[in-house]
Amino acid sequence: MxxxxxxxxxxxxxxxxxxxxxxxxxxxxxxxxxxxxxxxxxxxxxxxxxxxxxxxxxxxxxxxxxxxxxxxxxxxxxxxxxxxxxxxxxxxxxxxxxxxxxxxxxxxxxxxxxxxxxxxxxxxxxxxxxxxFQRRFDPSFARLQKAVADGEVGRPISAVLQSRDPAPPPFAYVKGGGGLFKDMAIHDLDIARWLMGSCGKNEPVKIYATGACNVDKAILELKDSNPSEAIDTANILIEFESGSTATIQVCRRATYGYDQRVELFGTEGLVKHENVFPNTVEKWNGDAVRRADPMHNFFMTRYADAYKNETKAFCALLKAGGEVSPSGDDGARALEMAMACDLSLRLGRPVLMSEVQLPAGQKRVAA
Amino acid sequence: MxxxxxxxxxxxxxxxxxxxxxxxxxxxxxxxxxxxxxxxxxxxxxxxxxxxxxxxxxxxxxxxxxxxxxxxxxxxxxxxxxxxxxxxxxxxxxxxxxxxxxxxxxxxxxxxxxxxxxxxxxxxxxxxxxxxFQRRFDPSFARLQKAVADGEVGRPISAVLQSRDPAPPPFAYVKGGGGLFKDMAIHDLDIARWLMGSCGKNEPVKIYATGACNVDKAILELKDSNPSEAIDTANILIEFESGSTATIQVCRRATYGYDQRVELFGTEGLVKHENVFPNTVEKWNGDAVRRADPMHNFFMTRYADAYKNETKAFCALLKAGGEVSPSGDDGARALEMAMACDLSLRLGRPVLMSEVQLPAGQKRVAA
Amino acid sequence: MxxxxxxxxxxxxxxxxxxxxxxxxxxxxxxxxxxxxxxxxxxxxxxxxxxxxxxxxxxxxxxxxxxxxxxxxxxxxxxxxxxxxxxxxxxxxxxxxxxxxxxxxxxxxxxxxxxxxxxxxxxxxxxxxxxxFQRRFDPSFARLQKAVADGEVGRPISAVLQSRDPAPPPFAYVKGGGGLFKDMAIHDLDIARWLMGSCGKNEPVKIYATGACNVDKAILELKDSNPSEAIDTANILIEFESGSTATIQVCRRATYGYDQRVELFGTEGLVKHENVFPNTVEKWNGDAVRRADPMHNFFMTRYADAYKNETKAFCALLKAGGEVSPSGDDGARALEMAMACDLSLRLGRPVLMSEVQLPAGQKRVAA
Amino acid sequence: MxxxxxxxxxxxxxxxxxxxxxxxxxxxxxxxxxxxxxxxxxxxxxxxxxxxxxxxxxxxxxxxxxxxxxxxxxxxxxxxxxxxxxxxxxxxxxxxxxxxxxxxxxxxxxxxxxxxxxxxxxxxxxxxxxxxFQRRFDPSFARLQKAVADGEVGRPISAVLQSRDPAPPPFAYVKGGGGLFKDMAIHDLDIARWLMGSCGKNEPVKIYATGACNVDKAILELKDSNPSEAIDTANILIEFESGSTATIQVCRRATYGYDQRVELFGTEGLVKHENVFPNTVEKWNGDAVRRADPMHNFFMTRYADAYKNETKAFCALLKAGGEVSPSGDDGARALEMAMACDLSLRLGRPVLMSEVQLPAGQKRVAA
Missing domain, CATH: 3.40.50.720 (NAD(P)-binding Rossmann-like Domain)
Structure with a gap:
């Protein structure tokens, strides 16, 4: 070459x-x-x-x-x-x-x-x-990870990630797209691994994924070709080397908008971040005490700053040198986790990361 | 008799x-x-x-x-x-x-x-x-359940319950106490079942529990006598007949106080309730924008209203008639769920509720 | 005698x-x-x-x-x-x-x-x-005052009190009732004086009150008999000996419920308390991210704890001895402040507390 | 010309x-x-x-x-x-x-x-x-004004604006700078007028300003040259043609950061907006339930979006045509309001806008 x-x-x-x-x-x-x-x-x-x-x-x-x-x-x-x-x-x-x-x-x-x-x-x-993986560069995700890495909440024990889209994608996107874990949850899998590894090496070892079709019945016909394409809702439980756990809840439709929240509990406290709204206005009237507007509608507005920050970060890295994060290996690792989810869904039981089949002649990315 | x-x-x-x-x-x-x-x-x-x-x-x-x-x-x-x-x-x-x-x-x-x-x-x-089970009578738990039962968020899809004590109990309480699932998580198991059954019969069918010792190393010596007594942290994933799931996170110590939160996601929205503080005062200064006081310290203050309400409710029931809730059977069901957690922890895999061993000659409480 | x-x-x-x-x-x-x-x-x-x-x-x-x-x-x-x-x-x-x-x-x-x-x-x-004056015994008002008295926010500079009823009282109550300042704002006048005097003697010296009829046109006919009865909305600015100020906003109707909030800014920070809701439940759906229920509807529920606490406090005082608070003099002082508001509204200018006419032969309550 | x-x-x-x-x-x-x-x-x-x-x-x-x-x-x-x-x-x-x-x-x-x-x-x-006046283009200020203009809270009754800087400017800036009303409160005066005029013409008619030196004793020596330069704290009460009122509280130092909040009460409800933080992260530990970070530190970060939006808005206006807002006249009006504050502070009483002295030969900007 x-x-x-x-x-x-x-x-x-x-x-x-x-x-x-x-x-x-x-x-x-x-x-x-x-x-x-x-x-x-x-x-x-x-x-x-x-x-x-x-x-x-x-x-x-x-x-x-x-x-x-x-x-x-x-x-x-x-x-x-x-x-x-x-x-x-x-x-x-x-x-x-x-x-x-x-x-x-x-x-x-x-x-x-x-x-x-x-x-x-x-x-x-x-x-x-x-x-x-732009979420790593969102001000709230990044600050939360920093808190974990700096030990602000002690040693991580468990995390919960809520990740829901405002509406399901077109059938054509789902069909052949690889399924819920690969096309949607992969961002969350990366974040879970990133957070849990923030205090030292701590790779996922076991994953249990359950799934259901709750909001988009059209996809049920994909059940035989790929079960992961026939679900729009999943619950993923990841166990890490340290014994810590991460729970990811994904769904292709939340009526209230683009739900993107993380909370992490540690030996010395808890950090969490909330959804982001286009403004801070509240409206109080006879109907309700409420936000004036719904949360951000989807990733282009929710992660507008994250997209800028990741590009700036890569530019800065190229000028100043250093390790890329998230690297290509991080991308591969998230994909392997999604494959473990696929396998777990198929088998109806937790699977070890080592059960994920690597391509012939390839060896696992060093954890 | x-x-x-x-x-x-x-x-x-x-x-x-x-x-x-x-x-x-x-x-x-x-x-x-x-x-x-x-x-x-x-x-x-x-x-x-x-x-x-x-x-x-x-x-x-x-x-x-x-x-x-x-x-x-x-x-x-x-x-x-x-x-x-x-x-x-x-x-x-x-x-x-x-x-x-x-x-x-x-x-x-x-x-x-x-x-x-x-x-x-x-x-x-x-x-x-x-x-x-007094939590059913807490104003926030009760309102959340009503929202579910009334269909305010559609059909329930998944719930997350955070349940953490402010500090671990004495060793003498833990030893021989039956373990984390029976002595602590049993309240949460009841709440999960109650919420998920709020829109019609919907019993738990499969439970996967993981556990670890994170905050109270003294209990590790109980590992052989009862693994559930040797953990202070657990993550429980319950799958219900309808396909809905509930995740329970318990820990015997949260540095920030008595953590008691539920959120439930449904086809038409989400309901959640927050922790309760002794007052609504916020303090803003050079250190932080913060609550003036920590959340309620433990169950006697956190559930002061719930204790009153449950006793009043039973009095009202005895005067007016009707079905008891939570009944004796509800208590038995929660215990069976805790036993399923014990079994899952022992086996390292999800267990079916039907795997829980009933006493000789007894038949399962009608679900 | x-x-x-x-x-x-x-x-x-x-x-x-x-x-x-x-x-x-x-x-x-x-x-x-x-x-x-x-x-x-x-x-x-x-x-x-x-x-x-x-x-x-x-x-x-x-x-x-x-x-x-x-x-x-x-x-x-x-x-x-x-x-x-x-x-x-x-x-x-x-x-x-x-x-x-x-x-x-x-x-x-x-x-x-x-x-x-x-x-x-x-x-x-x-x-x-x-x-x-039961508000002094509400957990949030009391905690806020304690923060001020303990110097948690330094020396008090300015306070804002929002005080609004859910709906105007019947005409019969308003007519001859003494007007908005005496029958409604008197609680707020007491709280303002109590807060501003929390770090040492600091009496009101000057009051400017404006008023308008915004939500209950029926009362306009009372304009000639008593202008303070013909208004349902007022803004009161109180200047204290120390130079600190308190702003009170009262209205006989807030569509969203019983609005009872205070915030106080000091040289070292700010304390505020929020309205109280019957539970902590939030509901998120396609309509809004909102509180599941409106705030407490009126004083009997909003101040349920305060009523208990004040009676317990007086009992404790009678058993243990000590100074009464709020005393009879505190009640008189609040009334004098309401009279200053009446006078200011009539004259369209700030008035000194010393302009309030005392009954013949009486001398001012020692400040 | x-x-x-x-x-x-x-x-x-x-x-x-x-x-x-x-x-x-x-x-x-x-x-x-x-x-x-x-x-x-x-x-x-x-x-x-x-x-x-x-x-x-x-x-x-x-x-x-x-x-x-x-x-x-x-x-x-x-x-x-x-x-x-x-x-x-x-x-x-x-x-x-x-x-x-x-x-x-x-x-x-x-x-x-x-x-x-x-x-x-x-x-x-x-x-x-x-x-x-960039605040008009901040997402929260703009949304709040839109709510008012669209009648979402009925007819405006009263507003409260909290406006506090994180720290006082250098003495050299204050001295000869025109005083607190002209150099700092002018933004708030513009916002108050803008909001109250959102439902139709409604100009300020009467202004009462009080002031004190609370946080920066150095400026006291400017008392004789210009009393408005010798204060770092002010409370401004503005009465409008409609009878509505706006209260502005300004201070040159808030220990907790750059405080920029508005709430507006109307016949059908209330709108308010909160301060803006660099992220949505909360941290809970033994010390406090708190924001992970303080609010934005000053105008360059707090109003970063507003600065962009105002420039974009003027560009769009120049391309598409239409009325400028805020116009030159809006700037003049805000200055006249600040002059009314100066006069009120000097006289110790509310002043009518018509008492503000116009330059010889000039006539008042059409309200």
Whole structure:
């Protein structure tokens, strides 16, 4: 395998490219365009008018209908991969071989074999690979994790994560999407592992997942092809090496909005964070004492700051050096946890992480 | 078996007796003394000065050092059993045979055989038997259950119950006490079953319990005699007939006080209740934006209203008729759930409720 | 003037009488009946069936249709005056002359002359007189005041009191009732003065009151007879000796319930207390994130604990000795503040407390 | 007076310039640089390295050490004035005469005469002038105002605004700064007027201001030169045409951070907004149930969104047309209210707005 060495320079602007000018690509571009010392040079997409608009708005010097022009741009040092999931693995590998650092929207690949391979190529080529689990960069999630890492509540004992979408996705998204654990709970699995590992190494060892179809009966027909696609509600209990536990509750529909809460109990106290609302206004009248408005409706508004922060963090890392977090390995680990959930649901019993089948010839990511 | 028929009268005062003048006995007596149409006639205990003080304070006509004098008092119609746990079963049976209705502090008996037998005697004698799970009468628990029963949040999907004591009990209490599930989590098991059954019959079918020793290392030596006594922290996942789940988290110590919270997610929304503080004062200063005072310290203050309400409710029931709730059977069911937790902890896997061993010759309480 | 010396005894039960078996009289009786070491001996009212019911419920030895039988009962040491306002002053004086300590529902009298005279008689006869401003005994008001007195927020700078009733009283109550300041805001005036004086003597010196008719147009016709009766909304700004200020906002109707909040800002921080709800349940659904229930509806439920606490506090004081708080003088001071509000509203400008006209021959209550 | 006509174009980019590259100038520039359809062309400041840094970061085509180069830039259509206060009036007039629309940080001028003159010039030249009271664009203030305007709480009756800085400014800022009302409370005066006028014209008619020196004794020496400079705490009561009232409490130091709250009571309910924290994390331990972090420390973080929103709003207005809000006249009105506060403090009594002295030859801004 041929790898071009990454063009890391002390000082000077960080020159970047973006693949994908969709919703999330534009979010990252806006951030990249506003960070001092960072220069977006080129963006690719398959829709030319979108590219023209984006280039005009943010003053980019170039665009292309071909992602290879981003990957192979001689001045680009790092690439933000915001393309559809099925292209991620190949683009990661191409970037790595071209000596470009990589910020990749989740997932790294659509299966574990592809994930592990892409990660390995990035390692072999010596480029940094960040898996974009943006929640780690949300002010509340990040502050909570810091409290745990700093020992503000002692040693972690148990966590509860509530994670619910405002409405189920279209049937077409669910069907063949890999199921509730892989397409939705994977964020929560990463957060649970991140929190519980905040005070030292502490990997998941056993997972018990239950699931049901409560809010979207259309998906029941997927039961035979993939049971994890036929559920819209799940309860996941994760046991860690230290004996601590994390409970994750996911559902594809909460009538009240996008429910994203964590609480963690430790030997010296408890930390929790609440849902976020668009403002702090309360309204009191004959009907109720209530919030004036519902909580944020979905991830684009709820995690607006997190998206900015993660891109800024990766830029800062590329300039200052250090360990990537969440790394490619973190992405692989979350995927393995989701696979353990799939297996547990199928078997109706807790499964050990070691029961998760690795691709032939692969060995487990070092815990 | 000889039973004297209960002396139920339409109209007139309800005449009651109390066994036990300890902390909880006095709480119930104070309530009984203040309810219009209820007359406490006699109380027993083994400490005469305590009895003298109580009788003087509440103007009771009589006291005795012998509980049989309460049970057999010719004018007493109902007895509040507030004696130590090991006497409950015999006193229930004696009351039942004497035709007295029974309000019994939990537990009904210290084992399932004794529990089922006492319940059966009460049924055979036609007396009402209430198991004093006081949380059902707390304003917040009760309102939450009403919301569920009234369909305010649709069909229940999942619940989380946080239940933590402020500090572990003495070693002597833990040793031989039956373990964390029976002596502490039993309240939560009852609440979980009560909530999930609020929209129609919906019994627990499968329970998975994990446990650890996190805050009280002294108890580790009890591991061999009873693993459930050697843990101070547990996570219980209950699956119900409907597919709904309840997660219970218990711990014998929370540094911040007595943690008693429930949230329930349903197809149309979520209800939750928060911890209770002695006042609503907030203090803002250079250190923190905070509550002026910690949450209630333990059950005697946290559930002060609940204790009153449950005694009032049983009085009202005895005067107006109707089904007892929580009944003796509810007490037995909660005990069976605790036994399922014990078994699950021992086996390291979820167990079916049907795996819980019933006493010889007994059949399961009708679900 | 003939005074019988109060029969204070060290030890033994405190024997009390109650005048008035209405709503508030029964509340105090229930408390008196449940406090160890206190014996209610007699109650009077004008409705015999009510008396019979009360006596049966609480086991009182006697009742009478004549309040003099309470006042002159040879064994009664203290009297709770819960009769209509117009009888208060005469009953206070009669009690004082009979050597009975007095707990008096507000007001002491319907005018300042009567108030000052009744207070003087109580002083002359050496009996204790408590003005029942129950809010001082509410857990949240009391905790807030303690924070101020203990210097938890430094020196008081300014306070805001929100005080709103759920609905206006009947026209008959308003007409001739003395107006918004005397019949409603007087509680808030007392609280403001109490809080601001918590760190040392600090009396009100200047008051500016504005008022409007916003929610009950019927009362506008009272404008000429008494402008303070023709308003249902007021804003009161009180300046104290120390330079600190208190703002009181009262209104006869808040659609959302009984609004009773205080916040106090000091040199080292802020304390505030919130409204009280019947439970802590929140409901989240497609309509709103909201409290499951409205706040307490009115004073009988909102201040249920406060009523108990004030009666217990007076009992404890009578047994242990000490200064009465709130005293008769406190009641007079609050009335003078209400009169300053009346005057300010009439003149459209701030008035000095010294502008409030005292009855002929009276001198100002020592500040 | 010669005015160049504003170069408003349908469609095309809005081309803007910025005077001042200090803290607030950069904030506005960052926003201007990120809004689609807006092009910052030039910025001026007196510090060249700052300009070089800014131009590099945001890709501006030009900078100058002379603000006239911004004002007279042939392609610039609108200017953001972010220079020190003493230059505002002259720059407004110069911009107006050059046909440039104006976004001006408060104040418009340091006195009323200058303010009215600058406004008049802008009107005469037909350019739009926005006074940057950013709080109107904060999500919580804006939502609260919308609730009022939409009648969600009926007709406004009274408002309370709490406005406290975390720490007093340097003595040099206070001395000669115009005093607490003009340099600090002016924002609150604008908000009070804006809210109370949300349901139709409703101007302030009478203002009563009290003040004290509580937290910064150094300023007491300014008492003779300007009493409003010798106070750090004030209470302002504003009476409006409709009879509604607004109470403003300001203080130069709150130990707990930047306190910025409003509550408004109306005939059909109440709306309020709370302080904003950097995250939603709570920490519970043996010390307290508390926020993990203090509230936002000061205006640059508390109003980060508001600064963006106001600049975006003015851009949108310039492209789409419509009335400016807050306008120059709004700025003048707030200044007149602050002058009324000064006068009231001096006189120790409420003053009518009509008592505020206008500059010779000027007539009052139409209410």
């Amino acid at each position: 041929l790898c071009i060495a990454p063009q890391d320079k002390a000082g000077g602007d960080l020159r970047v490219g973006i693949i994908g000018a969709g919703r999330i690509g534009r979010v990252h571009l806006e951030t990249l365009a506003s960070v001092a010392g960072v220069k977006p040079l080129i963006i690719s997409d398959i829709v030319e008018p979108v590219l023209q608009d984006v280039v005009a708005t943010y003053g980019l010097p170039a665009y292309s209908l071909n992602p290879d022009d981003v990957i192979n741009h001689p001045d680009v040092q790092a690439v933000w991969i915001c393309s559809p999931s099925q292209f991620h693995a190949d683009q990661i590998k191409a970037c790595a071989r071209a000596g470009k650092h990589i910020f990749c929207e989740k997932p790294i690949a659509t299966d574990l074999a592809g994930t592990l391979e892409a990660i390995q190529v990035a390692k072999d080529c010596g480029v940094k690979l960040m898996t974009a | 000889l039973c004297i028929a209960p002396q139920d009268k339409a109209g007139g005062d309800l005449r009651v007796g109390i066994i036990g003048a300890g902390r909880i006995g006095r709480v119930h007596l104070e309530t009984l003394a203040s309810v219009a149409g209820v007359k406490p006639l006699i109380i027993s205990d083994i400490v005469e000065p305590v009895l003298q003080d109580v009788v003087a304070t509440y103007g009771l006509p009589a006291y005795s050092l012998n509980p049989d004098d309460v049970i057999n008092h010719p004018d007493v119609q109902a007895v509040w059993i507030c004696s130590p746990s090991q006497f409950h079963a015999d006193q229930i049976k004696a009351c039942a045979r004497a035709g007295k209705h029974i309000f019994c502090e939990k537990p009904i008996a210290t084992d399932l055989a004794g529990t089922l037998e006492a319940i059966q005697v009460a049924k055979d004698c036609g007396v009402k038997l209430m198991t004093a | 003939l005074c019988i010396a109060p029969q204070d005894k060290a030890g033994g039960d405190l024997r009390v009488g109650i005048i008035g078996a209405g709503r508030i009289g029964r509340v105090h009786l229930e408390t008196l009946a449940s406090v160890a070491g206190v014996k209610p001996l007699i109650i009077s009212d004008i409705v015999e069936p009510v008396l019979q019911d009360v006596v049966a419920t609480y086991g009182l030895p006697a009742y009478s249709l004549n309040p003099d039988d309470v006042i002159n009962h040879p064994d009664v040491q203290a009297v709770w005056i819960c009769s209509p306002s117009q009888f208060h002053a005469d009953q206070i004086k009669a009690c004082a002359r009979a050597g009975k300590h007095i707990f008096c529902e507000k007001p002491i009298a319907t005018d300042l002359a009567g108030t000052l005279e009744a207070i003087q008689v109580a002083k002359d006869c050496g009996v204790k007189l408590m003005t029942a | 010669l005015c160049i006509a504003p170069q408003d174009k349908a469609g095309g980019d809005l081309r803007v310039g910025i005077i001042g590259a200090g803290r607030i100038g950069r904030v506005h520039l960052e926003t201007l640089a990120s809004v689609a359809g807006v092009k910052p062309l030039i910025i001026s400041d007196i510090v060249e390295p700052v300009l070089q840094d800014v131009v590099a970061t945001y890709g501006l085509p030009a900078y100058s050490l002379n603000p006239d180069d911004v004002i007279n830039h042939p392609d610039v259509q609108a200017v953001w004035i972010c220079s020190p206060s003493q230059f505002h009036a002259d720059q407004i007039k110069a911009c107006a005469r050059a046909g440039k629309h104006i976004f001006c940080e408060k104040p418009i001028a340091t006195d009323l005469a200058g303010t009215l003159e600058a406004i008049q010039v802008a009107k005469d030249c037909g350019v739009k002038l926005m006074t940057a």
